[in-house]
Amino acid sequence: MESMTFVLFGATGDLAKRKIFPALYNLYLEGKLPSTFSVIGLGRRELSHETFQSNVERSIMEFSRRQATPSPELTSFLSAFRYHPLDVTRPEDYRTLLQLVQERESELGIPDNRMFYLSVAPDLFDLIASNIKASGLGSTRGWKRLVIEKPFGHDLASARELNEKLSKSFEEDEVYRIDHYLGKTMVQNLETFVLANPVIQAVWNKEHIANIQITASETVGVEERAGYYDQSGAIRDMIQNHMLQMLMMTAMHQPTQISAATIRAQKKQIMENLRPVPRAEVAKNVVRGQYAAGSIQGKAVPAYLDEPGIEAASRNDTFVAARLWIDDEKWKGVPFYIRTGKRLAAKSTRIVVEFKNPTEHLYAHRNEQTSPNLLVIEINPNEKISFLLNGKNVLNEGVLDEVRMDSQGDKKQLPEAYERLIYDALQGDSTFFAHWNEVELSWQWVQPILDAFAANEVPLHTYEAGSNGPEASERLLKEEGFEWLLDPVPSKSLQMA
Ligand SMILES: NC(=O)C1=CN([C@@H]2O[C@H](COP(=O)(O)OP(=O)(O)OC[C@H]3O[C@@H](n4cnc5c(N)ncnc54)[C@H](OP(=O)(O)O)[C@@H]3O)[C@@H](O)[C@H]2O)C=CC1
Ligand SMILES: O=C1O[C@H](COP(=O)(O)O)[C@@H](O)[C@H](O)[C@H]1O
Numbered sequence: 001m002e003s004m005t006f007v008l009f010g011a012t013g014d015l016a017k018r019k020i021f022p023a024l025y026n027l028y029l030e031g032k033l034p035s036t037f038s039v040i041g042l043g044r045r046e047l048s049h050e051t052f053q054s055n056v057e058r059s060i061m062e063f064s065r066r067q068a069t070p071s072p073e074l075t076s077f078l079s080a081f082r083y084h085p086l087d088v089t090r091p092e093d094y095r096t097l098l099q100l101v102q103e104r105e106s107e108l109g110i111p112d113n114r115m116f117y118l119s120v121a122p123d124l125f126d127l128i129a130s131n132i133k134a135s136g137l138g139s140t141r142g143w144k145r146l147v148i149e150k151p152f153g154h155d156l157a158s159a160r161e162l163n164e165k166l167s168k169s170f171e172e173d174e175v176y177r178i179d180h181y182l183g184k185t186m187v188q189n190l191e192t193f194v195l196a197n198p199v200i201q202a203v204w205n206k207e208h209i210a211n212i213q214i215t216a217s218e219t220v221g222v223e224e225r226a227g228y229y230d231q232s233g234a235i236r237d238m239i240q241n242h243m244l245q246m247l248m249m250t251a252m253h254q255p256t257q258i259s260a261a262t263i264r265a266q267k268k269q270i271m272e273n274l275r276p277v278p279r280a281e282v283a284k285n286v287v288r289g290q291y292a293a294g295s296i297q298g299k300a301v302p303a304y305l306d307e308p309g310i311e312a313a314s315r316n317d318t319f320v321a322a323r324l325w326i327d328d329e330k331w332k333g334v335p336f337y338i339r340t341g342k343r344l345a346a347k348s349t350r351i352v353v354e355f356k357n358p359t360e361h362l363y364a365h366r367n368e369q370t371s372p373n374l375l376v377i378e379i380n381p382n383e384k385i386s387f388l389l390n391g392k393n394v395l396n397e398g399v400l401d402e403v404r405m406d407s408q409g410d411k412k413q414l415p416e417a418y419e420r421l422i423y424d425a426l427q428g429d430s431t432f433f434a435h436w437n438e439v440e441l442s443w444q445w446v447q448p449i450l451d452a453f454a455a456n457e458v459p460l461h462t463y464e465a466g467s468n469g470p471e472a473s474e475r476l477l478k479e480e481g482f483e484w485l486l487d488p489v490p491s492k493s494l495q496m497a
Pocket of ligand 1: 009010011012013014015016042043044045086087088089118119120121122149150151
């Protein structure tokens with residue numbers, strides 16, 4: 001990998017501490033950083049290089065997935081870090097930053113490959129990008145890349161405006177939009193599991209699949225992010241990005257070969273064929289909810305409206321479920337259901353594929369009925385794939401029973417999403433970053449829902465914290481004769497592998 005400078009805006013912030021420094025450290029231990037590299041941390045506060053290095057060390061001690069203890073390796077890793085106080089609104093601060101970046105490049109004898117990572121509030125993205133250009137930081141003979149966090153815009157118009165502004169300083173292929181769900185092991189695995197297995201490909205279509213359910217449920221509430229979340233809700237926080245990205249990864253068609261460009265083209269096609277939900281039909285296809293007080297794992301928790309920092313009369317959504325249709329030849333007639341919410345019964349991100357069941361009545365003469373085959377892709381907190389099949393329970397007079405075949409990785413050994421994504425960005429591999437096309441099409445799909453929510457055209461159901469969300473979300477599936485498969489992996493079933 002080519003040597004480079006990693007310029008981190010927001011190096012004194014929460015994300016840097018919890019995710020970015022630990023990710024860089026683990027990449028370093030695995031030999032996945034260039035042999036020589038420079039990291040320049042930025043923030044408004046005044047810090048010496050030494051204090052910054054100690055802060056980085058503390059964050060690694062606390063948050064790294066590999067236990068870190070003082071060692072020559074850690075010392076050598078930290079020696080690459082420098083700090084520069086910078087206010088992103090002051091153009092002169094970028095000029096002094098450029099001097100430091102160049103000094104380090106010549107000290108280390110490395111080319112001017114520069115990665116600008118914006119771990120700051122999104123309203124600063126365009127200003128920073130234009131200052132990078134104006135100051136000359138972006139005029140490199142090597143490569144330059146811009147990594148940005150979500151959210152990318154607040155609605156379709158603001159996302160387009162932001163993209164327009166960024167494109168004045170960076171080309172689309174230089175922009176890496178992080179969606180951390182695309183860094184998750186099982187989401188990345190979808191590409192190979194679905195596209196590279198002929199057995200799966202053969203049944204990955206409307207002939208064999210009855211419905212697909214994508215869930216990201218959380219037990220946490222709004223936490224410390226009331227200011228942001230009360231303006232965003234589940235629709236912007238999860239549906240527009242993570243949930244639609246998981247939908248694209250699940251539904252994309254097999255390209256002739258796998259590359260960033262072909263995967264992106266397939267994902268874009270899914271979004272183009274995703275049936276729009278006109279504003280007048282939002283209430284029929286989308287259910288929104290807000291949590292009331294309740295209890296999570298035996299602990300009483302307050303209602304959303306009683307959380308610190310939330311407006312007393314807020315009509316913000318903390319739960320959204322929706323029914324989607326992809327109008328192409330592969331998926332015509334197959335409903336996709338998505339569902340996400342805070343303060344639900346379990347932390348669980350999963351994709352459940354329910355297959356059609358033409359063998360249902362095969363054992364009718366014995367008053368038995370087969371169950372539909374299910375494929376369960378667990379993404380978080382477990383990472384595994386299970387197949388639920390019909391089997392014969394030889395210990396119980398051969399009656400039909402569910403048989404589970406599953407795979408399980410050793411979670412501790414797996415890199416974190418941020419490790420994967422930073423590594424990919426350093427290599428210039430944009431497969432698992434959100435392309436502007438995908439972001440724009442996602443906002444386009446979501447916009448009528450935002451409008452209908454804002455105009456209160458969709459009922460806001462309350463649900464008890466610790467429940468499975470509003471009962472109204474059952475209706476979405478009942479209309480096609482299905483139900484949510486919330487915990488479809490039976491613990492008692494026979495394990496075959
Ligand atoms: N934290 C998380 O878990 C997640 C965060 N994100 C996104 O990551 C980004 C960063 O979030 P997070 O770390 O939580 O935010 P924090 O509020 O913890 O950190 C903000 C950072 O921005 C810096 N900053 C703010 N204003 C300026 C300025 N005018 N000039 C220079 N630096 C400035 C602060 O430095 P200083 O105070 O020293 O000026 C600080 O380092 C956001 O886009 C957020 O949406 C996305 C997913 C998860
Ligand atoms: O991006 C976000 O994701 C988290 C959930 O992420 P996970 O990796 O724990 O599934 C969510 O809590 C947060 O509100 C949202 O901004």
